[in-house]
Amino acid sequence: MFDKILVANRGEIALRVIRAAREMGIRSVAVHSTADADAMHVRMADESVCIGPPPSPQSYLSIPSIIAACEVTGAQAIHPGYGFLSENARFVQIVEDHGLTFIGPSAEHIRIMGDKITAKETARELGIPVVPGSDGGVATVEEAKRIGREFGYPVIIKATAGGGGRGMKVAASEDQIETAFRTARAEAQAAFGNDEVYIEKYLQKPRHIEIQVFGDGKGNGVHLGERDCSLQRRHQKVFEEAPGPAISAEERDRIGRICADAVAKMGYRGAGTIEFLYEDGEFYFIEMNTRLQVEHPVTEAIFGVDLVREQIRVAEGLPMSFTQEDLKIDGHAIEVRINAEKLPDFTPCPGKITHYHVPGGLGVRMDSALYDGYTIPPFYDSLIGKLIVHGRDRQEALARLHRALGELIVDGVDTTIPLFHALLQEPDIQSGDYNIHWLERWLAEHMDG
Structure with a gap:
């Protein structure tokens, strides 16, 4: 059994984890930015550690600061909540390399499902029904048009590393595919540093x-x-x-x-x-x-x-x-x-x-x-x-x-x-x-x- 866990998040989800831990007799450590010094999750936790200034990259997304907070407080495990570092495979690997437990899936499973093309291929192999579309990334407008003709319009172009609707464009016909394809790639590159996209049949009223x-x-x-x-x-x-x-x-x-x-x-x-x-x-x-x-x-x-x-x-x-x-x-x-x-x-x-x-x-x-x-x-x-x-x-x-x-x-x-x-x-x-x-x-x- 864990004696103490660190909650690498803020707001209502941090409180949610702290409450569950308390019911299990486990002590909790809250991390927070300077902007969250008076936040409820800081008040409710058994211990708290300030890990940086308000911007998330300098606090809630700072892996060295979170690991250091574990070492200082003696926390044995980290619960990531959702958002922030919860689906960061590199973070999971670093946590485990430091002899700590990540309360969540393995780095491998996060990595597999974090890439939309690999996730779709894995789902298909596991017998999960998938949307008809490209087998992998689509690199050219010509290939995009071929897929559109094969599956029929409308189609949706999605960023491989996407989420939250970014890098996602719908083409209702072949004369729209080039603009949609180039726009989706540009948005994907800007949002995720990866311009790879794939194409699926666009469902009308799902x-x-x-x-x-x-x-x-x-x-x-x-x-x-x-x-x-x-x-x-x-x-x-x-x-x-x-x-x-x-x-x-x-x-x-x-x-x-x-x-x-x-x-x-x-x-x-x-x-x-x-x-x-x-x-x-x-x-x-x-x-x-x-x-x-x-x-x-x-x-x-x-x-x-x-x-x-x-x-x-x-x-x-x-x-x-x-x-x-x-x-x-x-x-x-x-x-x-x-x-x-x-x-x-x-x-x-x-x-x-x-x-x-x-x-x-x-x-x-x-x-x-x-x-x-x-x-x-x-x-x-x-x-x-x-x-x-x-x-x-x-x-x-x-x-x-x-x-x-x-x-x-x-x-x-x-x-x-x-x-x-x-x-x-x-x-x-x-x-x-x-x-x-x-x-x-x-x-x-x-x-x-």
Whole structure:
């Protein structure tokens, strides 16, 4: 058992890990920048270490500083949370080279799944259905046109090292392919230092479905159902729910078992998410996230498990505390991401919180690092909280979300709370009839941003 773990993150996810560790009797170390000296994760941890100035490259992304913090405090393991260094294979290798434990998958699995082409090839070898497209990187416009003719338009050009919608362009016809190809490569080079791209068939009205998986690193794997994350703005998730309103029990079992078998064959360790586009009853692999997801609480709510606790257990070499047969869905859960942003253009809105009131009651959870008087710094992601509700069915969860949003007060800064009040009035949201393009169209009709 670990005596002490270091949390290499900030905000609500750092608090999430600290709480799980405390319940397990494990002491926690928070690292922080000078801008986060008064942050809640620093206050809640057993120990804290300042690792640099506000810019992330000089603090939360500084590998030497994080390793030094472990050595100074005697922490035996590092939990990366999500973002920052959570999917950095080099970081994992350095952690292990220093005799520390990385609470997450191996450097090899992070490396494999971090390259989109290798990930797709690996998924295909593991029996996971993939989107039709190029077998690897596409180097020329002529090759791009050939692939477009082979699979039919529209096609989407994606950066091999991409994420968050960067280096991603759609070509609806052959006369658009050259511009889309060159633009995607230029964006990929600027964002990732790697201009390699690949091409896939572009699905017209898919949903974004992700399967939560978990492995013990010893050849055992399970799935914990799916989450529907189709409501997105600029490829960033806004509203997530589990189970998916469009997925049948038979479809869930089929794709879940494929994913569970895949992580078992890989010898994968810890939490992971296999993401798909879903259209007309078919699933198409897009990527695997080798970390905990922002939206993991909705899965925890319907299965009654603590995924962070489980991450720590398997990192210690212990077996998973549940089997596939133990995992039964109970009810429905929804998460909305509360950002400190000014509508309608979603510009970040850092500043001082003058009043903060958390909703309560049955089936309501608020994951946030806010408190009265806290000043949101301008240096990091604008996510300030996640409101999660759980009900016996989807309608009860929606009603509970409406009630909880009415109780939530965040004064002093602008937030995206009004967006969710508006969305809950929409018939398509009430019925679950939406796809990955729905929110962008809705925003174009209802907001100027």
